Amino acid sequence: MGSRVATIEHLPRAKTPRTFFRRLRAGDHIAWAITALAAAAVLAITLLLVWELYSSSALARTKFGWSFLIGRTWDPVAGEFGALPFLYGTVVTSALALAMAVPLGVGAAIFLAELAPPRISDGLTFIVELLAAVPSVIYGLLGIFVLAPLMRRAGAPYGVGIMTAAVVLAIMILPFIVSISREALLSVPREQREAALALGATRWEATWQVVVPYARLGIFGSVFLALARALGETMAVTMVIGNTPQIGASLLEPGYSIAAVIANEFTEAVEDLHLSALIELGLVLFGLTLVLNALARLLIVMTKRKGAEQ
Amino acid sequence: MTRRKITNAVMFGLTGLCALLTISVLFFILGYLVYYGGRSLSWDFFTQLPAPPNEPGGGMANAIVGTGKLLLLTALIGVPIGFAAGVYLAEFGGRTFSSIVRYTADLLNGVPSIVIGIVAYALVVVPMKRFSLLAGAVALSIIVIPITIRTTEQFLRAVPHSLREAALALGARKWQTVATVVIPAAFRGVLTGTILGMARVAGETAPLLFTSFSNQFWNRGLDEPAATLPVMIFNYAISPYEEWRRQAWAAALVLLTLMLAANLAARLVLSPRGARHG
Amino acid sequence: MVDNLEIVREARPHAAAGPKLVVSGLNFYYGDKQVLHDISLAIPPNQITALIGPSGCGKSTFLRTLNRMHETIRNTRAEGQVLLDGEDIMAMDVVQLRRRVGMVFQRSNPFPKSIFDNVAYGLRVNGWMRKRPLAEAVEHSLRRAALWDEVKDLLHESAYKLSGGQQQRLCIARALAVDPEVLLLDEPCSALDPIATAKIEELMFSLKETCTLVIVTHNMQQAARVAEHTGFFLHGKLIEFNRTEVIFKRPRCKETEDYITGRFG
Structure with missing residues (x-):
């Protein structure tokens, strides 16, 4: 089955230069990276917030405790x-x-x-x-x-x-x-x-x-x-x-x-x-x-x- | 039977009264602001710098411009981050990481704004060793990011899968689909949500108290303190000077008018029922 | 099952080319649930092939695997081989594949853009930017979809202003703009009235010269009217695949006969 099919020639189609398509394909990775970075920024901000509150209050916490x-x-x-x-x-x-x-x-x-x-x-x-x-x-x-x-x-x-x-x-x-x-x-x-x-x-x-x-x-x-x-x-x-x-x-x-x-x-x-x-x-x-x-x-x-x- | 009917009427009557009371608060607020604020508004209010205590005249031109600058800067820092993160959650995210981010954004949304002020102080004011417009914008950005994330994700998800x-x-490609079909289809909704989010932070006062601080003069750079309408309202309202209190009313009227205009524009004109196309 | 390559040759004795698409041993899963079982068939070029069967039989799922649209849904998995002109589609770049194998959906789904922008969309994302060729290609596609005369003065109006049948033809024009070799149609007429349906069927005939068409339909008369070949699906299996007149006049399988004669669901 395969061999018979493989001999088929199809009409050559206009090919766009490879680099163009590679660039387009990279677009998915770039878009993912940019948006994922922004999403990670939300985590980073929140962690920073907690850490900042915790570490900057160290003086009072150690002095007075509960x-x-x-x-x-x-x-x-x-x-x-x-x-x-x-x-x-x-x-x-x-x-x-x-x-x-x-x-x-x-x-x-x-x-x-x-x-x-x-x-x-x-x-x-x-x-x-x-x-x-x-x-x-x-x-x-x-x-x-x-x-x-x-x-x-x-x-x-x-x-x-x-x-x-x-x-x-x-x-x-x-x-x-x-x-x-x-x-x-x-x-x-x-x-x-x-x-x-x-x-x-x-x-x-x-x-x-x-x-x-x-x-x-x-x-x-x-x-x-x-x-x-x-x-x-x-x-x-x-x-x-x-x-x-x-x-x-x-x-x-x-x-x-x-x-x-x-x-x-x-x-x-x-x-x-x-x-x-x-x-x-x-x-x-x-x-x-x-x-x-x-x-x-x-x-x-x-x-x-x-x-x-x- | 009749007693049950009477209960029915009385209880629903009471709920109607509750609704009436709630609604009337807005008109009460509007009435007072228009009455007191309107009397104190003048052309000088929009064009003059604040006058020293007990001197008549003066205005809040610097605070109006300051609020404008602050919001612009916030829109430049916070909105893109929130928007991109929202796009990630709706279009690109994996399951686990997305739900962590979503949960964190909700958490951040619930943090009291005064606490966010502390963090912006620690992150920007302490290293720069001075209060600054930038610090205020960072604080407001932290507030606006979770709001933007939520509206962006919500409206992108509302775009039909068939498109x-x-x-x-x-x-x-995936990114082309998102950029040329999904985002344009959700654009009005996202814009509406963003305007509402910006309107909300426009009235924030607490996080600005020790970030952008205040300024009796013009703000001349991102690294200088800046007067803003909400902080001016606060400072003038608790001041002992009659003239300043009158100005606080005027500033409150201006601020509320801006907020209501933004809300009305966003909800009624731009997008009556959320994201719609065609 | 009948060796359907034989049928293909029988049907087009003079055709220079062999089958356009060859599917062999295709299994498909939604999560753990298998919805297609060992499907094999060959789709002849420049003809219309219809896939029929009761709803839920897997015919639409099968169609979607032919240009890998199933990948847009989470938790799906396709096993087996699909060859497009002898090339394994699973190994191809999915975007290239979808340019060559276009698709029209059950519900017309024009973008919330102008008619022109809808048709130009596929070209633009493939890097066509210059105005003149773009306009020519849009006109050409709309003419092929027999929609040009109706919309030539409305090109910059919203696509949502068109009627349901026009919207579906617009979607066909949009798919044709990228000049696909194969066009998959997933119940394209199910939401349309008889007149609009007739127009689309007419259009399908005219497309055969340049395209290979595969149509999923729940309407047996439609399959009988338009298709050279028909495949009958039941419970995720391809029960019978043959020339349309054979399927409808003397089916070789009992299940097919039951379905055709309406003794079924």
């Missing part, structure tokens, strides 16, 4: 650095913000996903996404000049403080909770809804007893993402938290957060130990958001997978 |  996290005194002049007031401020403002934003955000998401007609829902979601694009320094500006006077009237001695920061944070994370929860709700299969309605449930019962539980992992995911953002939020908090390293008796009193102290003191830190302590705070913040982001992604992926199985 | 097949069947 007691850094529970120390209550932050005194750059005396060279004594404890992170507890900042941890407290960060965690408490974020938790309060969640407590305010989650019910509001999930409620709004239910409205957008279940009740509003698609066109209206899309329009409103667009506005929510614009809200997410407002720079945090603008939230801070409004926090100082609009919210703080209101808080003073409501009983906060200085206007600024933990509670003020929490309110600003709640407003800032609201768009994230709304848009991600809405997506989680929309990814619930129609059959789930219809099954409940067919059994005689009202629309609200179908939503609350079937749809929301079904989407709960995605909603939790949105909460974790929002929490991660709240923990790392710097400008708005710096402008309204009061910047006092204390653990006040009242939530209306001023406090301080990790991100805020870095923002305020980083350029003024002349002592190596001070700078190192600030960077260690950065490391702590990084660790916190890392864990939360990982959890959030896991939950969101799990809901999606659940939706895909149906 | 790749058509090109390959015509004897196009």
Whole structure:
């Protein structure tokens, strides 16, 4: 078979010079190399980031060890650095913000996903996404000049403080909770809804007893993402938290957060130990958001997978 | 039965109220900025350098130009890296390495911007021994890279496989297929995502505080500190001077207008529903 | 199985050339799953060869191995030999191979570019840059695809403005522009109405002079109308390959007869 075939002559075809084709073929390797290099750059940047935070905080870590996290005194002049007031401020403002934003955000998401007609829902979601694009320094500006006077009237001695920061944070994370929860709700299969309605449930019962539980992992995911953002939020908090390293008796009193102290003191830190302590705070913040982001992604992926199985 | 119906109406009414409250925040913000900012805006704001404290007049011309320069530099450093990495993930990547890169990009995306400021400080400011526009651009690039990667990969993957097949069947090489068919087909989507990403970093303040720092005068080079709108808003808002606070409102109005314009342009005009061709 | 080289010679006693494509012992795998079993056949030059069979029988997969398009899908593996004019295609540069063996797909897939740029695409990626020859080649290809008169005033409009049938002919013109020796058509008419289908069949006849055509179709009448030879695939095996009239009038295998007479799926 082979020999007979091999004798066939075919029409000679125009041949392009070999070098041209070799150059074209090299194009695949070049394109691969350039893009792979860029992809590797992402890894390099991230590794550099972790290494930089770790190595630059060495001084503070060796000096204070784990007691850094529970120390209550932050005194750059005396060279004594404890992170507890900042941890407290960060965690408490974020938790309060969640407590305010989650019910509001999930409620709004239910409205957008279940009740509003698609066109209206899309329009409103667009506005929510614009809200997410407002720079945090603008939230801070409004926090100082609009919210703080209101808080003073409501009983906060200085206007600024933990509670003020929490309110600003709640407003800032609201768009994230709304848009991600809405997506989680929309990814619930129609059959789930219809099954409940067919059994005689009202629309609200179908939503609350079937749809929301079904989407709960995605909603939790949105909460974790929002929490991660709240923990790392710097400008708005710096402008309204009061910047006092204390653990006040009242939530209306001023406090301080990790991100805020870095923002305020980083350029003024002349002592190596001070700078190192600030960077260690950065490391702590990084660790916190890392864990939360990982959890959030896991939950969101799990809901999606659940939706895909149906 | 009626009680269930009432619950139904009340609960959905409440969710509607939640939505209304959420939406109203935007109009509340806009209203305040237009009211306070509009009163403080003047031609001088766009053309003059900042005036010393307690002196009337002055503007933020240097900060407007500074933000422009910073964004341009970020677009030159961060966007190409993010775009190329996104192309790698969508078109060239092997499985394991790609998922590592994808995961890392997500991780980087979640790092608080103040922490990124610390790293840019260590990488650029410390070796150069001064605050600089370049350091600010490096910080913003680190923020914009993961955003660009994600949108690029997403929109390239949305290009139908049949178009790749058509090109390959015509004897196009892989890189030619990507460069002449896949990327052009995804171009609008990628551009939209990039504009949104740039709009987001345009408002970043925290990573600039100790990288590009601030400057009461014109920035004259990449290795000099530069005034930017977000940092000026911060510095002026917390200052004790009435005139500076008024300027902070004006700057906030300008910044927000730019951001909203970029968002509207990207989402409504350029690409109403993501990547579309034809 | 019938020795199909015999058939080829029988069919074209005066043809100077032997088969254009010779496939021997082709096995194909998606991951661990074998979807083609030991396929051997010879495709005669300047004729139309049709491949028929129920869906999922492997005919499209087989077609795609002929210009190695299967390589664009992960986790696939082809074993065996395919000779194009006696040259092993697995050893050829894949880009050169695909220039010589073009392909038209089931769903028309024009690029989101102008009509002109669509047809010029294959030439441009192969290094044609000068305007005049490019324009001539585009016109020539569109004429061969019998589309020129319909689109000559719309050359710089988007290809998506054309009707489905026109888009499919545009894809054929695009494939013809690089002057392939073999044109593989994967159910090219499945999404088209009867009038558009007739146009494409007419076009296939006119292409025989310069091209060898292999068409996969689920439409038996179409195979009977256009093809000199027909192969019947079932469960990843080539059951029978013969002159079309033999396949349709007195098939030698029971399975073929069942399928032809509709006693099947």
